[in-house]
Amino acid sequence: MDGTIRANIKIGSKVMIVLKKDQRTGNLTEGIVQNLLTSSPNHHHGIKVKLEDGQVGRVKEIV
Numbered sequence: 001m002d003g004t005i006r007a008n009i010k011i012g013s014k015v016m017i018v019l020k021k022d023q024r025t026g027n028l029t030e031g032i033v034q035n036l037l038t039s040s041p042n043h044h045h046g047i048k049v050k051l052e053d054g055q056v057g058r059v060k061e062i063v
Contacts, residue, residue, distance in 0.1 A: 003046045003059030017049060017057035028060055055060060
């Protein structure tokens with residue numbers, strides 16, 4: 001599922017995010033959503049979230 005629409009992402013969802021340090025390489029990190037940090041209904045680079053382990057990145061896909 002697409003990670004650019006906020007309504008698709010729920011707290012507790014398993015997602016694949018790209019961290020700021022990995023934006024050039026595109027490496028994805030898997031985790032569980034703790035908080036949604038983007039307030040707009042959509043974002044072309046992906047909704048920014050905080051994972052349960054504290055990492056912050058933009059959602060590229062919902063598992």
